[in-house]
Amino acid sequence: MADSVYKIIELVGTSTESWEKAAAAAVERAAQSLRDLRIAEIVELDMVIDDGKVTAYRAKVKVSFKYEGS
Secondary structure, eight states: OOOOOEEEEEEEEEESSOHHHHHHHHHHHHHHHOSSEEEEEEEEEEEEEETTEEEEEEEEEEEEEEOOOO
16 A cells, blocks of 8 residues: 555534534535545534524534645
């Protein structure tokens, strides 16, 4: 196996339904413009609160992909 380098970016996905859907939204959007996604790590979860009610779930996700350089 050849040596490889991976780049990590941080994204925030949102959903009005759940943290799982928020994380999935971040990964699915990243997959539209990045090739060879490898790992997604959820690093933080939070909620948006409006008038005492949860209105959105947010997941901060680190996504890694194979770095090919320029």
